Amino acid sequence: MTRSPVWHAFTQHGLQDPIPLITRGEGAWLYGAVGERWLDAISSWWVTTHGHCHPKIMAAIRAQTEALDQLIFAGWTHEPAETLAHALVALAPEPLNYCFFSDSGSTSVEVALKMALGYWRARNEPRHRIIVLEHSYHGDTIGAMSVGARGVYNQAYAPLLFDVATVPFPRGDGQNTLDALAAACCAPAKPAAFIVEPLILGAGGMLVYGADVLRAMREICAAHGVLFILDEVMTAWGRTGTMFACEQAGIAPDIMCLSKGLTGGALPLAATLATEAIYDAHYSANRADMFYHSSSYTANPIACAAANANLAIWAEEPVHKRIAALAEMQATRLAALTSPRLINKRQCGTINAMDVASDTPGYLDNIGPRMAAAFRARGLLLRPMGNVIYVMPPYCVTADELDLVYAAIAEVVG
Ligand SMILES: *Cc1c(COP(=O)(O)O)cnc(C)c1O
Secondary structure, three states: OOOOOOOOOOOOHHHOOOOOOEEEEEEOEEEEOOOOEEEEOOHHHHOOOOOEOOHHHHHHHHHHHOOOOOOOOOOOOOHHHHHHHHHHHHHOOOOEEEEEEEOOHHHHHHHHHHHHHHHHHHOOOOOOEEEEEOOOOOOOOHHHHHOOOOOOOOHHHHHHOOOOEEEOOOOOOOHHHHHHHHHHHOOOOOEEEEEEOOOEEOOOOOEEOOHHHHHHHHHHHHHHOOEEEEEOOOOOOOOOOOOOHHHHHOOOOOEEEEOHHHHOOOOOOEEEEEEHHHHHHOOOOOHHHOOOOOOOOOOOHHHHHHHHHHHHHHHHOOHHHHHHHHHHHHHHHHHHOOOOOEEEEEEEOOEEEEEEOOOOHHHHHHHHHHHHHHHHHOOEEOOOEOOEEEEOOOOOOOHHHHHHHHHHHHHHHO
16 A cells, blocks of 8 residues: 655554545635535634634635745844734733744744743743643644643653653632642742643643632732743634633733644634743843744744734624524533433533543544444544534634534434
8 A cells, every 4th residue: 555645743644544535614614626625613622713714714814925925034124023023912911011922832832931931031040941731732842732732742752851740630610729839839849830721721622720720820829929821722812702711700810822823724824922021031232142043934924914914804794693503502402412421511611522432441542433433434524532522613614514513423422
């Protein structure tokens, strides 16, 4: 058998699972070459917010290709990035007043960690320890893996990952987490920062915790002078019901990571927003104190144009209404799933998740890919994580389309 040279992400090619070829996307649907179609119920890995090929984003990309494709972003600038940075700073909670561009969620996290360490170095108080929350996921580069949960995804690289202080995931009122966080903040080797995904941990299994715990985490970090980094790579752009998840806790971090829905999911782009204190720590007349980071495609003009079009959609279309309606449609359908095999049903804004109970752990290992195949056969793109089924559709999804998703879940689980 001849093998394709394409080496896919998170794919065991040795299992010979079929890999559908997609030629077109429109709204919530993905189309194959001969007319087959799949409902994209996970927003193509959490990025597609308004639907595939939104006309305004596609038009903005086309227009930008007529003007400027790419520009070195060290010492040079362009209008799409200037416009976008101003808009992001205006949109983000005070006092996040500076915007550093990169190209993926993982790099936005690397940038956040480097900003935090640079801040403490500039204050002549070098700190290197990072506090993280149990079950977290922040990306697949070495630094991002280091601040994420250790598991099968990264065990081959474990010797290379730096040590972190881990606080347990909130139980009940979350006091277990808050006590551990306060203790970690007081460690003799003072930590530089605490990084956390607000309200819902994505790749860790769509685990939800309350806004009150998030607010208390922020207060503890502030009280102990530990920088508070929010990884909003998945949670931003309406997923949790508000533009940014941190709004629900009425808090602002010192550093915030954005990517995924930043361009509406059309092109890779990321932004790390920071406070003036972080920016000022790197601001001086001495070249040696600058922030040493760049990606070749930092602030790519076409990607920035797509992001500006995304922001225009938020301003011009009833996106907040769509999100509220989707959250409600999700709630009724989750409640209507009555199979005793579906446990820990949970919702965070537009995201629904549930665990499939199983008393045969051997089967459990394989349950995710088997369910994914069953959904694929039913015209759905759903990709359970182990035994966790989650539904995170683009906001254009209709009630009827959502019904297809839940009918398939009931059938496949049954
Ligand atoms: C997806 C994700 C990342 C990594 O983003 P990439 O663009 O895949 O590098 C980081 N943090 C969170 C919370 C994510 O969901």
